[in-house]
Amino acid sequence: MRSPESKAKGAARSRIWRATHPGYRREANAAYSRAYRAAHPDYQKEYHRLNRDTRLAKAKRYRLVNKKTIQAKNTVYRHAHPEWVREVGTRCSRKLRIEVLTGYGGTPPKCSCCNEIHEEFLCIDHINGGGRKHRETLNISEGHNFYRWLRKNKFPEGFRVLCHNCNASYGHYGYCPHKKGGSSV
Numbered sequence: 001m002r003s004p005e006s007k008a009k010g011a012a013r014s015r016i017w018r019a020t021h022p023g024y025r026r027e028a029n030a031a032y033s034r035a036y037r038a039a040h041p042d043y044q045k046e047y048h049r050l051n052r053d054t055r056l057a058k059a060k061r062y063r064l065v066n067k068k069t070i071q072a073k074n075t076v077y078r079h080a081h082p083e084w085v086r087e088v089g090t091r092c093s094r095k096l097r098i099e100v101l102t103g104y105g106g107t108p109p110k111c112s113c114c115n116e117i118h119e120e121f122l123c124i125d126h127i128n129g130g131g132r133k134h135r136e137t138l139n140i141s142e143g144h145n146f147y148r149w150l151r152k153n154k155f156p157e158g159f160r161v162l163c164h165n166c167n168a169s170y171g172h173y174g175y176c177p178h179k180k181g182g183s184s185v
Contacts, residue, residue, distance in 0.1 A: 093147075096144060096147045096151065097144070097147055098119065099147075099151060100124060100147045100151060100155070101119065101124070103150070103151070104124065104159055104160055104161045105122065105160075105161030109161050111161060111162050111163040111166055112161055112162060113162055113163070113176050113179060114163060114165075114176075116163040116165075116166075121163045121164055121165075122161050122162070122163055122164075123161070123162060123163070123164055123167055124146070124147070124150070124159050124160075124161060124162075125159065125160050125161070125166075126159060127158050127159060127160055129170075166178065
C-alpha cells in the first residue's frame with residue numbers, strides 16, 4: 001500500500017506529464033467513446049434517468065456556489081448575441097402562451113364564447129372580472145409573467161379562454177353580443 005506522500009508525488013508527476021503532453025490519446029479516447037455510445041445507445045439515457053435527482057442536486061449546488069460567475073458569463077453572452085436572445089425569448093413566451101391557452105381552452109384552444117380558434121386572437125379572462133386588481137396583488141405587469149403564474153399554480157379555477165373581442169365586450173359592457181343575441185354589422 002502506498003503512503004499518502006507517495007500518492008501525492010505520483011499525482012504531481014501525472015499533472016506535470018499531462019501539462020507537457022496536451023492531447024495525448026485524445027483522439028483515441030474520443031473514438032472509443034463514440035464507438036461505445038453507438039454500441040450502447042440506451043445506456044446514457046438510462047444512467048441519466050436513474051441518477052436524475054443526484055445530478056439535479058449537484059447542478060443546484062454548483063449554481064449556488066458560482067452564482068456571480070454564472071451571472072457575469074450570461075451577461076457577456078447576452079450582450080454578444082442580442083438577436084439570438086430575443087429569438088429564444090419570443091419562442092419560449094409563445095410556447096408558454098400556447099401551453100396556458102391549451103390548459104384552459106382544450107386542444108386546439110378556442111374561445112369559450114364564440115369558438116374562435118386562431119391562437120393570435122385568444123387571451124385568458126378572469127371569469128368573475130377583476131383581472132387588473134388580481135395581477136396587481138401578484139405584482140405582475142406583463143402577460144408572460146401571468147402565464148408563468150398560471151402554470152406554476154397548475155391552472156387554477158376562475159379563468160377561461162376568450163377571444164379579444166369577447167373579452168373586450170365583457171370588460172366594457174358586461175356581456176358579449178354572441179351570448180346576448182346581438183347582431184354583427
